[in-house]
Amino acid sequence: MEFFRLLSRGAKLDNADAFGRKKTEDKKSDAERIVRELDFFHTKTASEKKSSEDGEITKRERKPQAKIESTIPHRKSNIRGSDIPQPLASFEELATRFEVSQQLLGRVRFNTPTQIQAEVIPGIMHDRDILACAPTGSGKTLAYVLPLVQLVQKINEEKKTGNVKALILVPTKELATQVLEQFTLLTAGGRAGVKANILTKSLLARLTSSANGAAEKTKPGDVLVATPLRLVRALDAIELEGLRHLVLDEADRLFDTTFAEQTDQILGAIRKQQQDSLQKTFLSATIPSSVETLALGLMVDPLRVLISPGRAAATVDQRLVFAGTEAGKLLAVRQMVQAGELPPPALIFVQSVERANALMHELVYDGVNVDVIHGERTESQRRAVVERFKKAEVWVLICTDVFARGIDVHGVNVVINYDVPQSAQAYIHRIGRTGRAGRTGKAFTLFTKDDIEAVKIVVNVMRESGCKVEDWMMRMGKADKQMKKQLKRKPSEREEIGTQVKKLKAVEDKKRKEKKAKREEERLKKTEKKKKKKQKDAENEQKDADEEEL
Template identity: 35%
Template structure:
């Protein structure tokens, strides 16, 4: 049996040093020992250092707040540049460097002949931007959404991942802008705002927006947490027409007075369902309340549940609902497979899979950050060029891994769901679910990283006996039963993994139902009075 040596606590060490050879503690030493333990104040435990001072940092340890603020380049409480994303849990990445931004406009707009986009009502400057993106024919979501957004209607758009939703709202927003950009060097007054859940998605929308706005003279700027505050604040103070932001950093800028939303006439919530899942909705509500009530609302996502629709309903005015391919339907060009395997053979199976299939550009998803790190190390040892990308990594590390993946220097990228929706890389051939997602809608977003813009791709899911309920939920959502395969030449241990039709609902889950509890049993639903124990 393996044992772990533990160091004595600071309190115990102090007590031992003070007592010497077993001498009894005096009253002062006893008080120090009592102060060194855990205390409860207001029903909430807090850790106190032996000297009576509160331990700094969320994880127990760290620098005092004022020193931490100075280290991050801030000016203490209320000063500019605090720069910590409220939900990130990570300090600012001081090594992060902004990518280059071209001056706008980039000269006179060239004449381009793209009749399919011109028929949607787009003007010459934007058509030149469409040509710069390489678009020739609009996708179904673009064809349906652009004319309606141009007409000023509220739009809820639900379409498969990789079908061009970003351009579907950025193009008409840029065309509808009529007022000149407000730039006083002190506070930004954007006329359009896009709120997104992740930094990667935020940067992706900025890149697309900058390209589409190349010849319009409009400025598209992205702000997000985990990176120094001041460089982003300086950029927005110069003026911005279309602001793309994550909730935490945007609220920071609102508090500091670097951004005012008093002139926003178009609000976009991109991946609204993910913001709800990540707990951003209270922050989003604060942002919505800071925007003028008279505005255009646009909501876009690959999945739009009834829960999300119910929450956003009070912000919409006579909306148009556009649903293409079903609310949770993967792209038809994705070949979906399931590889049943025991939990302790998952890593070996994945390594063997890469021996049979050249991982030219493969995205692997795990459920936790720690597992992503471990798996990346294991794959590198097995000879697979691999990097991990997740919320615990600094922004520069995440960007470096993503750039290496885009440029082909890294063949496999191991990621968590937090960054899944911001990974927009052309030519991803395989998406592998090393861990099945607990939320079935995340499956649609994960595998949507491949087969983008009409290409084809393969999605592989490693399923264990513990994952069968999640697999059934996924199959129910997408309306299809996924085929199961075995990997040739791999020595499987004895498996006992149920087929989808053999899986029964999980028993015994209690939920509140209007004053009574419901509990599933063999006969169906059983009701009992709250507070009364059932036999």
């Protein structure tokens, strides 16, 4: 691919053909004319693409969207529990088994349910507590959103109240936005009788004012999607007595040290306010044994749905690249860009905010269309970056692990672990941003001689996922428990990201400052010498004057 090399030379993006406008012929070579593809992430069907190119079909004449055929490979599953519900063979079964309306089923874009959807949807419809683990990109979000829409509709038909019926807890604001998008799609923007909201700062302020006796009462909606810290602040302002469904998406993250305290407060508040039976669903792509034990302790007669637990998606081609040093990593990325091995859209993961910013500046200098997302950017900035990435206005996105969980961006071709992740869970979630919904993707992990212990964890995941593992990888051995704990507690210390040119510039700047300081010192010495000479001359003149008076 010549994308990056042409763009770095200032190639012109020509949209004229794509919009159906006539364009005068010129004598430029084909390499100098790049027609930007409108459907960058390949989310439209062939008929939709043809309609947009011809510009002849109006909104009234458009036909319903064609169903997307899922090509997610079948994985080994382990379903445990008493009285396990019959799995779904097709979404149409929901109409006969659970009286799901055809209008709702018509909004589901997939033709057949995935493994996780086939098991979890009937479980939720039968009011069972569920602990589910499935690879990234396997459709876990739709697995709980679809039944919740149907169940909340029924609750509203029986008795309409302003209380929250379903609460969904997620670790990041980006994931909350994605979950709300699924609800918006299935409820036709709330017209289906189910109102879903994200607990934003403005909604929190309105709920707090309502709880303090404001004239205008604010309702949180039927379904509330929230992050832990913000929900803790809103517990006094939200009535949870009518809560019927609780979902913890990315449950392992919500139970780790970062969110454990807030999650415990939320569960305690629910137990105090909620009187009726509560259906609970905990999901993630990685659920450690400690989290599994804790989650099962909160459930009643749980249904465990484990599909390839602890494994990466089979559609991701995982590779290790030895870069030697930190400078070698930057060189490797630049070589990938030049060789066309980094087809956009692509994600690059680093371990800290400082390294993310430094790498962005390096790639911007190389002419790559790049941006960065991390925890120190504001909510509006992060939202804008994600939207630009989805619209193909950003081709390479540099991220910290804030973007590694639950974000579904269709069409990501490559994921690069610029810094080796600190745990198997982090690695699985990072590379899970590609190879989603049956598409294929590639994941490169760059490592140096200082990353040998951390790479052992990556090799183990590669082997468990069925990837090709070379002999030299097997000879590295396995990381012991103590090393895994140490890697989780403290990330590896790394050199700053920079090029030799940057270092030479720093050396030149240092020399320039030293010369300037030396010149300033000489100038001060000369000034002081002149001052002393002037003072001595003044003393001599005064002495001569005194002698004349005598």
